[in-house]
Amino acid sequence: xxxxxxxxLGEGNFVLTVSEGQFLGKQVSFYDxxxxxxxxxxxxxxxxxxxxxxxx
Numbered sequence: 001x002x003x004x005x006x007x008x009l010g011e012g013n014f015v016l017t018v019s020e021g022q023f024l025g026k027q028v029s030f031y032d033x034x035x036x037x038x039x040x041x042x043x044x045x046x047x048x049x050x051x052x053x054x055x056x
Contacts, residue, residue, distance in 0.1 A: 001021045001022045001023075002020075002021040002030060003019075003020060003021040003022065004019060004020050004021070005017065005018075005019045006018045006019060006020065013036045013037060014033060014034065014035055015034045015036060016031070017030070017031070017032045017034075018030070018031055019032070020051065023048055026050050026051075027051045027053075028048050028050050029048070029049045030047075031046060031047045031048075031049075032044065032045070032046045033046070
């Protein structure tokens with residue numbers, strides 16, 4: 001589940017989103033890269049990384 005979008009970058013026919021949220025009960029960061037063609041997503045790559053706990 002995505003809870004916060006941090007950044008959306010676009011150049012040419014590529015769009016990168018940097019977000020955070022929950023995955024399998026853990027706080028994670030999401031990086032999604034899309035290739036757009038004729039106004040539609042034609043390719044998608046992603047990675048999910050667990051975020052370290054914030055220290056108090």
